[in-house]
Amino acid sequence: MIAVGKRAREIAVVVATLILALYVLRVSAKNPGELSVLDRGILRLVSPAQKAMSYVARGITGVAGRYVELTGVRNENEALHRENRQLRAELMEMRRLAEESGRYQRLLGLRDATPAETIAARVIAVDASPYFRVARVEIDRGEGTVRRGMPVLTPEGVVGRINRPAGKTSDVLLLVDPRSALDIIVPRTGGRGILKGKAGENGYRCSIEYLARGEPVKEGDAVVTSGVGGAFPRNLAVGHVTRIIPGAVGLYQDVEVTPDVDFARLTDVLVVVAPPPAPDPDPGSHHTPGRGLAVIK
């Protein structure tokens, strides 16, 4: 009798857990961008650990990278080897500093050139699951200014948009996530379409939907933002056409796009916190983009 009661209690807990999971799913499907107080609290605990782990991981990668570089010169004689190692280490450090400086300069250039208010953010985690292409960023300042749907950019192009803001950190839905949709233009043909992420590809890929067959694109064609919707500024680089899938029937072309942003190497990004100003009534005096802005003219 006791055994039966215990068994029934076990099953009741399991069923309750499953129902709770389904309830959470339902709430999440209704309000995908909202986090509960509990979620925010958990994220506040998780984010510092993620940041610390990311810092350590980058450090280890740097050390490992240097080791790999140095093993190639082991066969040289000892004197040259020592000198070479020292010079290489210095050179690598200089390159690293130059690269970092260049990255920040490009980011500053992008910030100056973007016709909208932006804040900088640092990527602290990426792609924990291959089925959801999401990065987590920590903003520099202005906690609470980031909202769902705000565009996220790098000097190379569009990264995605804010999905779940939580205090100083936010989830960024990358362009390559299947839930992402972005209104784009192919400047060479003027064709417009919707850029969607391709889930679970062995690479970061997107496809264009609703691109009319009457405006045929070619491989290598640039793809930029259309500015429709007002969130993303116009003419920001998005990617390049890498494949036109033959045999598609219907009104629209089947086109694959490789984003200009290397999502595997994301480190620093800009979040557009205010939309660009209204179009200039005098079309003769355009805003001139600054250094580093990936704007296609």
Place this chain on the structure above:
Amino acid sequence: MRSAATLLVAYLLLILQSTVLELAPVHMAVPSFGLLVVLHVGLSPKWTLSSSAVIAFATGYLFDLVSGAPQGVHAFVFTLMALFARALTRRVAVNGIVLGAATSFVASLLASFLIVVVRAQVAPEGGYGGLRQAPLEAVLTGIFGPLVLSLFRRLDGRVDTARSRVGLTRGPRGGGGTSLSMSMTDRR
């Protein structure tokens, strides 16, 4: 105590999973450490059915937060996977490296399939794509599986009470009352 320790290690593994890409030469897939936690609680005779389901839910919920997935996707799938693991123990004694790796591999494939199906229900715009990633993720999970499962077995051993160390404890799968704790082979 056991649950708290398991959740703490699960938390650390999930943090590792969300940042491990910095170290990985392939940036497309990582082993599913969260799933391995769930497999352990499902396979281990030291966990009751209900506690393994609750731990699986908590791990999945945490993973949803860490990974940016819609809340509930992994919580639901991981709970189902805990039940799958428990059902598996009725037929197979998952002992040793090969069986541990094979179970992790198969469970990862199954979990991937379930995640894609549940994702398609919650976020229909994502469709059913994405299963191309599943084999690589399953291979990585299979490689890390025996290691992580062994780590959790050791952890379980360390948090055992003095009574259970000498073999006197309430059997989690027994019908109540004090009984000798049994290994999986014994029960079979």
